[in-house]
Amino acid sequence: MTVPRFPPHSNVAIVGAGIAGATCARLLHAAGQVVRAVDKSRGAGGRMATKRLEWTDAQGATHQARLDHGAPGFAIGDRAFADFAGAALGPAGLAAWTPALKAGSRPLPEAGPLLLPQPDMPALCRALLQGIEVTWSFQVDRLLRGPGGWQLEAAGTLLPGLHDRVVLALPPAQAAPLLAPHAPAWAAQAAQAVMEPCWTLIGVAQRPARATGWDLAQPTEGPLAWVMRADARPGRAAPADEAHWVAHACPSWARTHLEQPAAWVQAQLAAALEACVGEPIAWTHATVHRWRYARPGAPRAAGDAPHWWDPALGLGVCGDFLGGAGVEDAWRSGQALSAAVLANGPRPCSNAP
Ligand SMILES: Cc1cc2nc3c(=O)[nH]c(=O)nc-3n(C[C@H](O)[C@H](O)[C@H](O)COP(=O)(O)OP(=O)(O)OC[C@H]3O[C@@H](n4cnc5c(N)ncnc54)[C@H](O)[C@@H]3O)c2cc1C
Structure with missing residues (x-):
């Protein structure tokens, strides 16, 4: 007999391990x-992300750096x-950063x-998911609903197990095709x-020849909205001769x-960064990342629920696009959905198909 690797039945399956999904899962x-949670990525955090850069220098030595992108x-x-x-993170897990703002920048909204999770941005979601079974690298492309519960499918492979309810904690464009057959x-x-x-x-x-005197700029014109000396942030120090830029x-x-080649985009943004810094930048290693869905573009109307929940279907949706515009709103959305699921009452966990 094949013993299933995971519990065969859960009360709630959560698709998406960003802050909305991780909050809902934790509560x-x-x-x-x-x-049970699943995510298409290899780790938690979603858009609360830290990228590992790795490169080899002219002498063949390998180097690494981690930047919050x-x-x-x-x-x-x-x-x-x-x-x-x-x-969730404990006393040393959250550091406060008050950046020195470049003169002439747009003021910070807050x-x-x-606040920065330590040692990296995904640490908060990792902490929230402690003790919860998560399947990584599983990109759900179909939800199936039968008499025994919900099942999750990725590229024709069913995740073992039945689930009483399903929560989608995804950017809206990624949630839409999964919702279409059911809602x-x-x-x-x-x-x-x-x-x-x-x-x-x-x-x-390389570190700029002259100290810039600032670690955050919000240019008022040109392509860049936000320029950050990442190594000036608490817990993100770099070797003395390096400057880390985001x-x-x-x-x-x-x-x-959006659809321009990455190399072209990198050249444009690097030139804009040099203009902002005011001197040439000697790159050791650089890359660009395209976020198709970085932040909600329109505020939610007052009175809109920060989550969607259908108790009859056992299907719910949360995420920043329902909560508002950012991390805190995504948390609020995940929290509200967990309360709605619990208000619906516990359902017995049975393995009957
Ligand atoms: C460049 C940038 C700058 C930002 N700046 C700020 C800021 O200054 N302040 C602020 O508050 N917020 C900021 N945000 C927004 C903030 O990161 C998000 O609002 C918040 O992290 C969204 O959380 P979420 O859980 O709703 O979604 P996500 O973090 O997107 O989580 C969704 C998860 O679902 C997974 N997933 C997607 N599709 C599938 C699938 N089919 N199957 C399985 N898993 C799937 C993804 O891998 C991801 O882990 C910024 C975001 C970006 C990208």
């Missing part, structure tokens, strides 16, 4: 639900979120510091939700140039 797990952190808007994140009205809304793209330049260079293009520039 359901804490309430005694049997939770998605959300750079989150502001303390809702104290409850900072407390939730702090409780008054206080940015066409939600699928249509998700397909229409506007998400802003972003091109991000990430790289390691530069995000503004949404309008990224939208216009």
Whole structure:
């Protein structure tokens, strides 16, 4: 007899291990639900992302650096979120960063510091998912619903197990095709939700000859919206001769140039970064990352629910596009959906098909 590797039945399967899905999973797990999570990536975090760069120098030596290339952190808007994140990560797990802003920059939207999970951005989602069974590198492309529950399929392979309920914690364009056969009205809304793209330049260079005197710039013109000395951030120090740069293009520039070759985009953003720094940059290693769905493009209307939940189907949706615009909103959405699922009452966990 083949023994299944995973529990054959769960109360809730969560698709997506970003902050919305990880929050929902944590709260359901804490309430005694049997939770399974899956993600198409090899690890947690979603757009709370840290990229590992690796390169070989002229002498054949291999080097590595890790740079936060998605959300750079989150502001303390809702104290409850900072407390939730702090409780998951422990006392040393969240560091405050008050960047020195380049003169002439657009002001930061938030008054206080940015909070950064330690040692990297995905650490918060990893902590939230502790004790929860997660299957990585599983890109769900079909949800099947039968009398025994829901099943998840990727490229023709069914994930072993039946699930009473399914939660989609994905960007809307990725949720829409999964919703279409079961909740066409939600699928249509998700397909229409506007998400802003972003091109991000990430790289390691020699330290500038002159100290810049700032570690964050928000240019008022040109392709770049956000330029960050990543090694100035708490817990992200670089070797003394290196400067780590992360530069995000503004949404309008990224939208216009979304399908351009990466090499062309890299050249444009590197030139804009040099203009911002005011001197040539001697790159050791650099690359660009394209985010098709970086952030929601339109604010939610007042009164809109921060999640979707159909108790009869046992199907729910959460994510930043329902919660608002960023990390904290995605957390709020995942939290609200977990409460809705629990309010629906526990369903018996049975293996009957
Ligand atoms: C460049 C950039 C800058 C940002 N700046 C800020 C900022 O300054 N402040 C702020 O608050 N927010 C910022 N954000 C936005 C913030 O990162 C997001 O709002 C938040 O992380 C979204 O969380 P989520 O859980 O809703 O979605 P995600 O983090 O996108 O999580 C979705 C998960 O689903 C997985 N997935 C997708 N499709 C499938 C599938 N078919 N099967 C299985 N898994 C799947 C993905 O791999 C991912 O892990 C930024 C984002 C980017 C990209």
